[in-house]
Amino acid sequence: MEQTALRPKPMPGQNRREEGGQGPVRRPHAAPRRDRRPRALLLGLGAGTVVLLCGIGLGIVAAVTTGVGGPAGPSRQTAPPVPAAHATAPAAPAPPGATLGVEVADGEKAGAVVVAVHVPGPGYTAGLVRGDIVLQFGAARVDTAADLARAVTRSRPGKAVLLTVRHGSGAYQQLTVTPGLVT
Numbered sequence: 001m002e003q004t005a006l007r008p009k010p011m012p013g014q015n016r017r018e019e020g021g022q023g024p025v026r027r028p029h030a031a032p033r034r035d036r037r038p039r040a041l042l043l044g045l046g047a048g049t050v051v052l053l054c055g056i057g058l059g060i061v062a063a064v065t066t067g068v069g070g071p072a073g074p075s076r077q078t079a080p081p082v083p084a085a086h087a088t089a090p091a092a093p094a095p096p097g098a099t100l101g102v103e104v105a106d107g108e109k110a111g112a113v114v115v116a117v118h119v120p121g122p123g124y125t126a127g128l129v130r131g132d133i134v135l136q137f138g139a140a141r142v143d144t145a146a147d148l149a150r151a152v153t154r155s156r157p158g159k160a161v162l163l164t165v166r167h168g169s170g171a172y173q174q175l176t177v178t179p180g181l182v183t
Helices: 036-066 124-125 144-154
Strands: 100-108 113-117 134-138 160-168 174-175
Touching: 100 144, 113 124, 113 144, 124 174, 134 144
Parallel strands: none
Antiparallel strands: 100 113, 113 134, 134 160, 160 174
């Protein structure tokens, strides 16, 4: 067969068979194809299992180190039964308490260190910043974070209280804070 402009030369590796042109074309430059789906599936499942088990392991380690321990959900402990002769009326809900809108921790010395200030809150409005040390709340001296919590709980919401703080720079300042309601 003659090669003309209407019948171009075949590209190397794409020789057409003269006998009917049936069957797949032999590609000498291509590797033989094997079915790789089972291998890829097994590899994907194995990797997924490893990732899942690592996540479970990290969750267990986090629960143990933070002290959460135990499964989530309702507690299975029940209150001891109250004899009928000693039955009392249900307790009234506690009245809403006062709050400063700050998070505090015990300091190295006397005072409660402000760890966080909630932005829409009484502490933020008064001018408390992170790192301040609260030394006095009204007439109550503050030695620990628990002392500050007790003093704030005893105060009346909406009534201004004088607060003595020591800033991180060492300067002392008296701020007026108006505790808000816990809702």
